[in-house]
Amino acid sequence: MSALPNPAAGPTAGRATGPARRALRGVLPPLLLLAAWQAASTGGLADPRLLPPLERVAAAAWTQLTAGNLRDSLLRDLGGFALGASAGLGLGLLLGLSPLAGRLLRPSFDALKGIAVFAWIPLIAIWFGFGEASKLAFIALAAFTPVVLNVDEGVRGVPAPLREVAAALAWTPWQRLTRLVLPAALPSILTGLQLGLIHAWLATVGAEYFLAKGSGLGGVLIEGRDRFDMAQVLLGVLLLGGVGYALNRLADLAARRLTRWRTA
Amino acid sequence: MSAPGDVAARGRVELRGVGKRFRVDGRELTVLDGIDLVIEPGEFVTILGASGCGKSTLLRLLAGLEHPDAGEVRHDGRAIAGTGLERGLVFQEPRLFPWLTVAENVAAALLNAPLDADAKRRAVAGHIAMVGLGGFERAYPHQLSGGMAQRVAIARGLVNRPGLLLLDEPFGALDAFTREQLQDELRALQAREGFTTVLVTHDVEEALYLGDRVVVMSPRPGRIRAVIAVPLGQPRDRADELLGRLHHAARAALRDTLPLAA
Ligand SMILES: Nc1ncnc2c1ncn2[C@@H]1O[C@H](COP(=O)(O)OP(=O)(O)OP(=O)(O)O)[C@@H](O)[C@H]1O
């Protein structure tokens, strides 16, 4: 027994440097790309109108950030995600918990999920108009589908042997839901939420780009394109990628914290 | 639920003409056939049989996880219709909740027990110490060895002090030393508190050392082949001469049950 790791001790010191070094390796290619970009545009290899030097992108960043476009996009994204993810949690739990609801609704849902999310844009525009409501609806819809799928799958995947333990311990239905089904489904639920977050972010820009123009990063892209301001377009692309990456990392960290028991 | 102490008055088990069939690959498989057995309150009965003879199925019927296709199963006079806190079950595998710590896994059995928080905490700590896992209260199941996990499962099965305790090969995954130690702990606890106990095993020595009676089962279909009474009190001496003689009888009964011996 003494040979076993002390459960009270945290992760070993050796493991702490691993992820840091890996993360560093991960940012190396983008940094090299930026360096090549800068070299190409200042060294005259590329037309600076098509590939503006980094300082012009940085200058554009300052204008756009102070104009609040990034903030508007983020708020819109999180609002739509919150709506879609809560609805998705609800439907996913219903499908997974109620065999009747599952049999009744799962086929329709499977059919619906095959429709590319952008195909909904015309319908949403007609139903909700071209304002903020339709953007939120579109983002919510994009987040909704992966959440439903993964929550449903997670809930149905609760191991039968553990269900029997809960029965043997005479747990009430509520105890089974909160102490068995939800914890067992948590990894799946978190996967769904993380996918929903990514889809919502993609949909945010899509909504801003394809629905009526307004504030937000989609607007930055459109304006840059219309004015042939490549610095602004490239800034938009960089911000999209950066925010998407950051959201994904945050979701990853949160998921890992919440399911510590798998690796603690 | 009642307080520990008066459990000795409860825990009578009756099996009358019990049969159980399963459909396997489109064919009906009779797993248990004509099982008749009465277990008196406070008795310690061990069920001995080769792999696949239906021991786990019999225990699951007693737990209320399965229902008989023929006959009836009664606990304290009432037909067993489902699971309940008046019956405790230790499965053949640990079946711990991976997201709960050792202490939380044991406490999971007390969720609906009529005890206050302090009494629950004491019961959990006491049972973890009893199975020799003091210091591992906050470990997660994946940090335990197989034998340690099974000891947590035993603590979880015992902590609630059910009138009828059902154990499915609980010591199978343990090393010889820990096994003997836990056998003694279980037997002492049972002698002290008097809950009825049914323990499944395929280890002849264990069956004889623990049981007031040893029920020997034959496979395909699972039937009761012999019932061997062990007229010895507690605690017992593992080297007792009578145990040695009964060992031969039990082995003979068991050997007769094997199709190859015919
Ligand atoms: N749910 C089930 N569905 C179909 N067949 C089953 C089911 N449960 C048990 N059986 C069959 O019943 C028979 C007895 O199984 P059981 O688990 O009771 O045996 P056992 O005596 O506990 O064996 P072991 O000592 O290996 O644990 C086996 O042939 C098994 O295939």
Ligand SMILES: [Mg+2]
């Ligand atoms: Mg078995």
